[in-house]
Amino acid sequence: MPRKTPWWRSATIYQIYVRSFRDSNGDGVGDLAGICENLDYLQWLGTDALWLSPCMPSPNADFGYDVADYFDVHPELGTLADLDRLIVEAARRDIGIMLDLVPNHTSSAHPWFVDARSGPGSSHRDYYVWSDPGPDGGPPNNWVCATGAPAWTYDAESGQYYLHNFLPSQPDLNWWHEPVHEEFEEILHFWFDRGVAGFRIDVAHGLYKDALLQDNPPVLPTDHPVIRRGKLRPVYSSHRPEVHQIYRRWRQIADGYEQEPALLGETWEFDYQRFGDYYGREVPELHMGFNFGFVEAAFRAPDLAEVVEGTLAGLPPGAMPVWTASNHDVGRFPTRWCGNDARAVKAALTVLSTLPGTLVLYYGDELGMADVAVPEALRLDEMTMNKPDGGRDRCRTPMPWSSDENAGFTSGSARPWLPLGEIGATNVRDEQADPGSVLNFWRQLAALRRDGRIGGVEKLERVLLDDQVWAYRVGEVTTVANLSDQVALRPLPGAGQLSVLASSGASHPGAEALGDVRLDPWQALVLSTRP
Ligand code: GLC
Numbered sequence: 001m002p003r004k005t006p007w008w009r010s011a012t013i014y015q016i017y018v019r020s021f022r023d024s025n026g027d028g029v030g031d032l033a034g035i036c037e038n039l040d041y042l043q044w045l046g047t048d049a050l051w052l053s054p055c056m057p058s059p060n061a062d063f064g065y066d067v068a069d070y071f072d073v074h075p076e077l078g079t080l081a082d083l084d085r086l087i088v089e090a091a092r093r094d095i096g097i098m099l100d101l102v103p104n105h106t107s108s109a110h111p112w113f114v115d116a117r118s119g120p121g122s123s124h125r126d127y128y129v130w131s132d133p134g135p136d137g138g139p140p141n142n143w144v145c146a147t148g149a150p151a152w153t154y155d156a157e158s159g160q161y162y163l164h165n166f167l168p169s170q171p172d173l174n175w176w177h178e179p180v181h182e183e184f185e186e187i188l189h190f191w192f193d194r195g196v197a198g199f200r201i202d203v204a205h206g207l208y209k210d211a212l213l214q215d216n217p218p219v220l221p222t223d224h225p226v227i228r229r230g231k232l233r234p235v236y237s238s239h240r241p242e243v244h245q246i247y248r249r250w251r252q253i254a255d256g257y258e259q260e261p262a263l264l265g266e267t268w269e270f271d272y273q274r275f276g277d278y279y280g281r282e283v284p285e286l287h288m289g290f291n292f293g294f295v296e297a298a299f300r301a302p303d304l305a306e307v308v309e310g311t312l313a314g315l316p317p318g319a320m321p322v323w324t325a326s327n328h329d330v331g332r333f334p335t336r337w338c339g340n341d342a343r344a345v346k347a348a349l350t351v352l353s354t355l356p357g358t359l360v361l362y363y364g365d366e367l368g369m370a371d372v373a374v375p376e377a378l379r380l381d382e383m384t385m386n387k388p389d390g391g392r393d394r395c396r397t398p399m400p401w402s403s404d405e406n407a408g409f410t411s412g413s414a415r416p417w418l419p420l421g422e423i424g425a426t427n428v429r430d431e432q433a434d435p436g437s438v439l440n441f442w443r444q445l446a447a448l449r450r451d452g453r454i455g456g457v458e459k460l461e462r463v464l465l466d467d468q469v470w471a472y473r474v475g476e477v478t479t480v481a482n483l484s485d486q487v488a489l490r491p492l493p494g495a496g497q498l499s500v501l502a503s504s505g506a507s508h509p510g511a512e513a514l515g516d517v518r519l520d521p522w523q524a525l526v527l528s529t530r531p
């Protein structure tokens with residue numbers, strides 16, 4: 001386990017999409033042993049914990065987000081013994097292992113659902129959400145699933161519909177049914193007993209549904225743009241207040257373990273107060289929540305400043321903010337935010353690392369790895385197959401370790417499960433050798449985080465904000481970021497006494513040069529009142 005306590009405060013967590021990190025046995029699919037073999041790299045990067053995308057047995061309709069057994073490891077990825085070994089080996093390097101827990105739904109191949117589907121009298125029927133048809137014989141209400149199709153599938157055998165907010169092969173669990181709580185509490189104990197450092201909780205805002213299954217209302221012009229991408233506000237199909245009961249119970253369980261496991265929710269909530277509610281107000285709930293308002297913000301000074309300040313104001317006192325900009329759903333920030341311009345990538349990493357709180361990087365972020373245009377014939381993600389942006393496969397491609405064949409991802413001759421992009425200089429080996437690489441810049445930031453010089457949770461104060469430049473102070477450190485492709489010259493009060501901890505640009509001013517700060521396009525500076 002990591003050495004700080006609790007380990008997850010101001011931590012650096014690294015998300016690994018297991019199928020794409022490193023293939024140890026040459027079958028073209030990344031695996032747990034491949035992670036284990038590269039722990040020295042992950043330690044060198046400065047990570048406190050790894051969050052592994054789902055590793056449990058799954059028919060892979062949604063690559064592990066359709067779980068068929070919560071107590072085992074998917075054979076393609078390894079064995080339970082491999083996971084145990086990974087936990088032990090990672091702990092030797094002060095790295096914790098977090099798993100991805102999927103409590104909103106199971107796979108339709110899970111024995112609970114197989115039984116539930118066998119008929120209304122089956123003992124697992126109420127584990128899922130069933131309903132008679134609507135008055136017209138169609139679905140019970142207007143809810144739509146992640147593909148935009150109706151969220152209900154008809155079961156001819158029983159004449160009822162079952163609910164799935166994602167694919168039809170991912171039936172939603174019924175959290176109004178107490179045995180479901182008991183099952184998941186057993187699952188938590190099982191993995192905490194094995195020493196996991198916590199869970200990322202999938203669809204954390206969605207577990208409860210409205211008991212009356214009321215229609216979702218239409219979106220409002222005032223809704224967040226992400227909500228407005230759909231036609232309906234998902235206020236009855238998810239985001240129910242009852243969900244907080246679950247996290248109060250889970251928090252107690254987690255806090256009873258010596259390794260202080262963290263519960264990190266996938267909390268899609270754009271209202272700052274309601275987002276903060278997931279941490280718990282009177283009673284503690286999740287240790288942390290992913291902040292999608294930040295993930296979805298434009299990479300512009302005013303947009304980021306607004307979301308960061310709003311988020312911090314909405315969190316309960318003492319809460320640990322989480323900053324992340326890439327993942328396996330939304331894409332990679334070097335592409336989404338930075339147009340694959342390494343200067344902008346370094347500026348983004350500077351901002352992510354100097355905001356007060358815990359940072360979650362996605363594998364490849366440290367290299368400036370870009371999304372890959374996966375040719376249509378090779379696309380695999382059923383949920384986003386028809387999306388014009390290339391779907392989610394674009395951000396799930398194999399990690400480039402070198403410029404060798406298959407980028408050093410696989411040892412064998414099998415074709416990697418998703419294609420690699422063009423193999424250029426963006427790979428671990430070449431970037432390690434290049435002092436000006438994104439990777440070596442990340443290492444400087446990581447060292448400052450490790451030493452507690454940045455990322456601590458002192459109050460954030462705005463120093464300067466305009467269309468181009470955002471400067472903020474956290475404790476003794478001031479970050480000045482030029483989030484534009486133009487040179488910026490700004491007066492920075494007291495700048496003369498500041499020393500430079502890190503500079504993302506080509507020019508590295510000394511302390512004496514800093515009365516007025518001159519920033520190259522996309523340059524970010526980390527300045528301190530302490531030498
Ligand atoms: C979450 C996951 C996503 C998955 C979905 C259904 O949003 O991040 O990858 O498809 O839940 O489990």
Ligand code: CA
Nearest residue numbers: 023025029031
């Ligand atoms: Ca493999």
